Amino acid sequence: MYLGGFQKNSLIDFPGTIACVVFTRGCNFTCPYCHNPDLATGTARPDRGVSSGNSGLNPLNLSQSDNPDQREILKFLDKRKGMIEGVVVTGGEPTLQADLTDFIQTVRQMGYKVKLDTNGTAPKVLDVLFDQGLVDYLAMDIKTDIDHYPMVMKNPGHLDRIMESIALIMKKAPAYEFRTTCARPFVSPGIMENIGKMIRGAESYVLQPCSRNVDVLDPGFAAVDEHFLSADDMVALKAAVLPFVKDTRIR
Numbered sequence: 583m584y585l586g587g588f589q590k591n592s593l594i595d596f597p598g599t600i601a602c603v604v605f606t607r608g609c610n611f612t613c614p615y616c617h618n619p620d621l622a623t624g625t626a627r628p629d630r631g632v633s634s635g636n637s638g639l640n641p642l643n644l645s646q647s648d649n650p651d652q653r654e655i656l657k658f659l660d661k662r663k664g665m666i667e668g669v670v671v672t673g674g675e676p677t678l679q680a681d682l683t684d685f686i687q688t689v690r691q692m693g694y695k696v697k698l699d700t701n702g703t704a705p706k707v708l709d710v711l712f713d714q715g716l717v718d719y720l721a722m723d724i725k726t727d728i729d730h731y732p733m734v735m736k737n738p739g740h741l742d743r744i745m746e747s748i749a750l751i752m753k754k755a756p757a758y759e760f761r762t763t764c765a766r767p768f769v770s771p772g773i774m775e776n777i778g779k780m781i782r783g784a785e786s787y788v789l790q791p792c793s794r795n796v797d798v799l800d801p802g803f804a805a806v807d808e809h810f811l812s813a814d815d816m817v818a819l820k821a822a823v824l825p826f827v828k829d830t831r832i833r
């Protein structure tokens with residue numbers, strides 16, 4: 583896998599599980615508010631620690647030889663058995679990695695639970711992971727309603743994959759959440775109603791206000807006040823989606 587960072591400890595990324603976090607490089611979306619721009623563009627170095635928190639950030643001492651990053655992470659996991667319970671694989675977009683399934687399989691064989699974060703553009707990859715019982719928790723970002731998705735997709739021809747992934751996750755994931763980073767023009771009460779219809783009956787939906795105090799993919803986007811939401815705006819978004827997903831939360 584092309585790795586962009588590694589966080590040794592996290593208590594917040596995998597619900598109910600002490601986990602480490604593996605960050606992959608490269609993404610097929612261009613969300614202007616993306617908080618990991620160097621991962622999204624694929625420019626993050628594999629020896630970079632990545633996190634919004636301030637603990638467990640020590641990057642591994644990774645060399646540049648034959649796929650050393652992945653090997654070092656597996657070595658770390660081997661030593662931490664019993665201390666860490668799970669591994670979060672996030673990005674970038676992890677499903678773009680050709681050897682994602684092999685990596686997860688190895689991690690599972692070591693006894694770790696796995697959470698995967700995805701933007702939902704690879705339902706075939708998700709289907710294989712579900713059928714092989716390789717993922718314990720799936721988190722899918724819902725960027726906006728289906729009409730507005732082309733605003734963030736490099737290939738809008740893949741639009742049908744979003745709905746396919748949603749259906750697959752609701753049917754096969756052992757545990758999951760859908761989540762939306764809330765920023766205009768990607769959300770509004772009307773758009774939230776449409777999203778509610780897309781994920782109607784889902785177990786869990788999380789709304790996160792978009793933070794402007796971090797580096798983002800498009801600095802020009804962060805400079806526009808109108809893109810950011812107040813607490814009252816967030817409550818209105820939640821109200822619009824509640825009729826469709828009872829467990830809708832603002833995080």
Ligand code: SF4
Pocket residue numbers: 609610611612613615616617618621622673674675701723799
């Ligand atoms: S899908 Fe995620 S990693 Fe990719 S650009 Fe959007 S926020 Fe960034």
